[in-house]
Amino acid sequence: MAQPSPPASPTPPPPSRLVSRYRAYRLPAFVLAATLLAAVGVATVAGLRSFANSAEWVEHSYQVIAEIESTLAATRTVESSARGYRLTDRPSLHAEYLTSIPAALSHSSALIALTRDNPRQNRLARDVERRVRQRLAEIDRLLEMHMRDPQQARLSSQTSHGAEQMRALTAVADAMREYERALLSARDARTERNATLLTALVIGGLLLALGLLALLMLNLWQENKRSRALERESRQALAELEASAAERQRLTERHRSLSHYAGLLQSCQTLQEAMDMTAHAIADLIPEFGGRCYILRASQNLAETAARFGREAIASADLLHPDDCWALRRGRIHRSQAHDGGVRCAHLARAEAGADSGGDPRWSLCVPLMAQNTSLGLLCLSGERPPREADLALIQSIAEQLSLAVVNLQLRETLRVQSLRDPLTGLFNRRYLEENLQRELLRCQRRKLPLSVLMLDVDHFKRFNDTHGHAAGDALLARVGQLLQELVRNEDIACRYGGEEFTVVLPEADAATAMQRAEQIRAAIAATTIVHLRQTFGPATCSIGLATSVGDRETPQQLLQAADAALYRAKAEGRDRVVDGNKPAAADA
Incomplete structure (x- = not known):
């Protein structure tokens, strides 16, 4: 006889019914x-x-x-x-x-x-x-x-x-x-x-x-447990929507900031100002990346750090040779990452010994600054996570605008130097003298300090030109300019006043010191010869007139006139000498 089956256990009420109860x-x-x-x-x-x-x-x-x-x-x-x-x-x-x-x-x-x-x-x-x-x-x-x-x-x-x-x-x-x-x-x-x-x-x-x-809290938790799943799903959908809107907003803001950066970049006056502006823009637009801005020297043999931004995930050298960077070698963007077998540039820090390079997520990106097939500098970036395509496009756009700005600033600097320098001697020209003599004179008068001016003229230069030709005369003037650059201090102003006349401004130098400096210049020129077209010419001599400002009433024109008058006295007294315009002619004789 079959045994009766055990009675079925009562089915518990659903949780929703218990909550309602x-x-x-x-x-x-x-x-x-x-x-x-x-x-x-x-x-x-x-x-x-x-x-x-x-x-x-x-x-x-x-x-x-x-x-x-x-x-x-x-x-x-x-x-x-x-x-x-x-x-x-x-x-x-x-x-x-x-x-x-x-x-x-x-x-x-x-x-x-x-x-x-x-x-x-x-x-x-x-x-x-x-x-x-x-x-x-x-x-x-x-x-x-x-x-x-x-x-x-x-x-x-x-x-x-x-x-x-x-x-x-x-x-x-x-x-x-x-x-x-x-x-x-x-x-x-x-x-x-x-x-x-x-x-x-x-x-x-x-x-x-x-x-x-x-x-009460337990009862509420049981009731709210059912709604949390729905809320989680709705929050996820809302988060995705907000992420999409935030991404669009971020891209819009990036484009606006990039346009603003481009406008500011065109207003920069110096290379350092442009580099600092670029570093600030990259740190603001891509704060998770760190790196440096490099500028190549005029000799094209060394790039030096001009600005930094963020925190570098991979340290880079302060100075680097162009051959140490693949981007500068190839003239194109170079990206490296440990796990994908990329070749890392020599100026970047190497991984520690024994470290698992395959698990290192750090990456580096070198972007050359190029204009007219000429390397100008480098943008070096690194980070802990791989960059997105939008980040790469943004960095490339910044590099292109920075390259144009660097070219314009270098051209502007070249034109400024040409407007202030004499192309033959390399000394400052007369325009620079007129602008800066007034400033130095006022500064020395304000501080109760002397200021001396030397007027120098190469003796018998017209005869030298007529005898040996204008090319030899130009070589002589260039040599005199080179000697003046070697003999003056950093704070002194050596200028070509016109023709064979030169002017040297000596701030904070009294008459005795100026006389000593003038004798050194006269002796150096008298002992100098030049070689032109395999011929040796010289030595040449020069006459120097000296004037010193010790009060607060002299003007630049008066100082120059006094030095010029002393120069004419030196010519009249036999040339190849220094005459102090602060002393009367009888005392000087």
């Missing part, structure tokens, strides 16, 4: 929990106020005990001061006696005021005051008797009732003290009992309220 109990449970918490709060406030009141009474008891001790101590002070005076007749003890009497009376009066709330203690306090006054009166009587008849006062003190009065006063004070201590003990016991009751009430109410709140 407990939903009706949420509001009553919340109200009950809030009521319990409010009751706990009220009980806590009442308990704290009760504790504060108990603390005030405890403080009051300690004040009463302290006043009792102070009254006894002040009375004993009066007694000891009077006894000492009777024994020694010292005025200081008599003064101390007089000043201690008000203190004893004050403490006894304060004791009466403190016990006004307790009739029994108040009666005892008044008794203490009465006995204090009796004792003070007895002491005062003995002191007056001592002033009249010390011998009689000594005999009277032996038979007086001072000791009995003091013992009676002490007995009353001890009774007050014991009673006050009994009150203090009773208050402490009551406070302890109230504290225990309040603690039990607060803990019980909090536990019950927290239990109800925990049940």
Whole structure:
């Protein structure tokens, strides 16, 4: 006979039905929990106020005990001061006696005021005051008797009732003290009992309220669990939508920033300013990348760091040779990453020994700055994560605009130098002299310093030109310019004034120093020969006129006229010499 199958276990209700069943109990449970918490709060406030009141009474008891001790101590002070005076007749003890009497009376009066709330203690306090006054009166009587008849006062003190009065006063004070201590003990016991009751009430109410709140939170968590999945899906869809909108916004902002960068780049005055602007733009547009901006020197044999941005994931050298960078070698972008077998440039730091290069996610990107098939510099970037295509396009666009800006700035600098330099001698021209002599003269006058000007002319230059030709004359002038550049200081200004005349401005140099410098220049030129078309010419001589400004009234035109006049004096006196225009002709001769 077949055995009957076991009864099927009851199917539990779905979670949604359980949630609906407990939903009706949420509001009553919340109200009950809030009521319990409010009751706990009220009980806590009442308990704290009760504790504060108990603390005030405890403080009051300690004040009463302290006043009792102070009254006894002040009375004993009066007694000891009077006894000492009777024994020694010292005025200081008599003064101390007089000043201690008000203190004893004050403490006894304060004791009466403190016990006004307790009739029994108040009666005892008044008794203490009465006995204090009796004792003070007895002491005062003995002191007056001592002033009249010390011998009689000594005999009277032996038979007086001072000791009995003091013992009676002490007995009353001890009774007050014991009673006050009994009150203090009773208050402490009551406070302890109230504290225990309040603690039990607060803990019980909090536990019950927290239990109800925990049940409510569990019920809410079960109900919200179902909605979290839907919310997660909706948040994911919203995040994707926001990411797409943010990407579009980021690209738009990049294009706007790039246009702004291009406009600012065209307004840069120096290469360093353009490099700093580029570094700031890259750090702002692609903050997760770091790197450097390099500029190639005019000799094309070395590139040096001009600006930095971000934090470099792979360090690069401060100075690099063009052969150390594949981008500069090939004239195109070079990207390397460890896991894809890319060749890393020699100017980049190598991976540490023993490191797993296959797991190194760092990458590097070198972008050459090119214009008209000429290398101008380099952008070197690195990062922890691979760049996106939009980032690469942005970097390439920045490199192209920076290349054009570098070419324009170099051309502008070349034109500026050509406008200020004499092409034959390499010295500054007359225009530069006129612009800077005024500034240097005002600076020296403001600082009460001298300034000297040398006017130099090559002797018999026209004859040299006519004899050897203009090409030899140009070679001679170029050699004189080279000597002046070698002999002047960095702060001096050496210029070709016109033809075979040269001018040297010596800031902060007095007449004696300028004369010494002028003699050095004259001697160097007199000892110099030139080789032109395999022929040796020279040595040539020169005449130099000197003028020094020591006051604040000279102008650049006056200085130049004085130096020129001294130069003509040197020519007239036989050439190949230096004449100080600050001295009269007779003294110079």
